[in-house]
C-alpha cells in the first residue's frame with residue numbers, strides 16, 4: 534500500500550510539528566517508503582494532495598479539520614483515499630469518523646486498508662466534508678483566528694461570546710431542493726457531519742453517508758435566548774426550540790441582497806458573499822475511518 538503524508542506544521546498550534554519525528558518512525562514500520570510532505574502556507578495542502586493523488590493509494594492528512602479540508606479539496610476527482618492522523622484544535626470531523634487520536638491506532642486503522650465512501654459537499658468551486666456555516670458562526674471563525682492565548686474548545690466558546698456582542702442578522706433567501714424560503718437568520722448550518730466548531734452539535738442527526746445534508750436554520754432571537762440555546766447545542770437539544778428550523782436536502786442555493794459571511798469546514802469562504810450554490814456528491818471520497 535503506497536501512502537503519502539501531508540503534515541501541516543502549524544496544526545494544533547504547532548503540535549503537529551512536534552509529532553513529526555515520532556510519526557515518521559512509526560510510519561516507517563507500517564508503511565515502508567512512505568512519502569512525507571510538509572505544508573508551507575495556507576492552501577498548499579490542496580496542491581500537494583492533488584499532485585500526490587495519482588501516485589498513491591492513500592493520502593494522509595496530519596492536522597486538524599482545516600488540514601483535512603484542504604487535502605479533501607486536492608483529492609476530489611482522483612482515486613486516492615483519505616487517511617487522517619488527527620492533530621488540531623477542532624476535531625469535529627475526526628470525532629464523527631471515529632478516527633483514533635493516538636498515532637499508532639490511527640496508522641493501524643489506515644493500514645487495514647478498508648476505506649469507506651463518504652459524501653462530500655461542494656459550495657461554488659470549493660469542496661467541504663464536515664459542514665458549512667452562514668452567518669454568526671462564520672464571524673466566530675474569524676474571531677477565533679485572532680485568539681492566541683486559549684486552546685481547544687475554549688477558543689470557540691470565547692469567540693462565540695465575543696462575536697455575540699457585535700452581531701447583526703441576515704435576511705437570507707434559502708432554496709432547498711427547489712423549496713424557497715426567506716428567513717431572518719442568526720445562522721444557517723449545512724451539516725454533512727453532526728458537529729462543528731469544537732463540539733457544537735448543530736445537526737445532531739446528520740450522517741456522512743446518506744446522500745443528503747442536514748440543515749439547521751436558527752432564526753433571529755434575543756441574545757439571552759441565543760445563550761440558552763448555545764448550551765443546548767452541545768447536546769443537540771436546541772432542535773426542539775420552535776425558533777430552530779431543521780431540514781434535509783441535497784442541493785441548496787443561498788442568496789441575499791445584503792452581503793453575508795460563510796465558512797466551509799471552519800475555513801473562511803468570505804464576508805461579503807451574495808450567492809452560494811451547494812450540492813452533495815454521494816459517496817465521492819473513500820476515507821479510512823470507523824464509520
Ligand SMILES: [Mg+2]
Nearest residue numbers: 740743745746
Ligand atoms: Mg448526510
